Each structure stands twice: as C-alpha cells, then as structure tokens.
Amino acid sequence: MLLSPVRAPQANAFLEGWIGGCRRELLDRTLILNARHLRQVLAEYETHFNTHRPHRALGQAAPLRPLPGPRHSDAKVIRRDRLDGAIHEYTQVA
Numbered sequence: 001m002l003l004s005p006v007r008a009p010q011a012n013a014f015l016e017g018w019i020g021g022c023r024r025e026l027l028d029r030t031l032i033l034n035a036r037h038l039r040q041v042l043a044e045y046e047t048h049f050n051t052h053r054p055h056r057a058l059g060q061a062a063p064l065r066p067l068p069g070p071r072h073s074d075a076k077v078i079r080r081d082r083l084d085g086a087i088h089e090y091t092q093v094a
Contacts, residue, residue, distance in 0.1 A: 018049070029086045041083060048082055052089045 004011040032038045075092040
C-alpha cells in the first residue's frame with residue numbers, strides 16, 4: 001500500500017477531486033442523521049457519479065455508461081430527482 005502525505009492535495013488529485021465534488025454536490029446540502037444514513041447517501045451518490053454524472057476526461061460521458069448517440073432537435077428531456085431533490089439527473093428521450 002502506498003500512503004499519501006498528510007495535507008498534500010496534489011499527491012492524490014483524483015481522490016481529492018471526488019471528495020471535493022461529493023462535499024459540494026451532496027454533503028453541504030444534506031443533513032446526515034447517523035452512520036447508516038451516511039452509507040446510504042454515499043452509495044446513492046456513487047451510483048449517480050458512475051452512471052450519470054458527465055466527466056470532462058471522458059468527453060462528457062459517465063464511466064459506467066456508453067457514449068451518448070447523436071442528438072435530435074425534437075427530443076424530450078426527462079428530469080429524475082435523486083436524494084430527495086439534492087441532485088437532478090436529465091436524460092433525453094426520442
């Protein structure tokens with residue numbers, strides 16, 4: 001196991017980015033009640049992060065989802081709320 005130095009955010013930039021995004025998008029907006037609730041909320045955020053949230057390094061695709069196809073101008077947009085509305089996911093339907 002490789003340990004990263006304390007208070008050195010450049011040492012592990014990917015993990016620091018994930019933690020920062022989790023704090024900004026989720027934990028700053030959610031009141032956590034107990035450890036069980038924290039695990040549930042983090043599991044839901046992980047699902048959102050890996051299956052829906054766009055990533056710049058992947059050409060705005062999610063890690064566990066194929067690249068999106070061509071866009072149609074007459075497509076309908078559907079909004080799905082996650083974590084009681086703290087996160088919104090949008091998808092296009094033909």
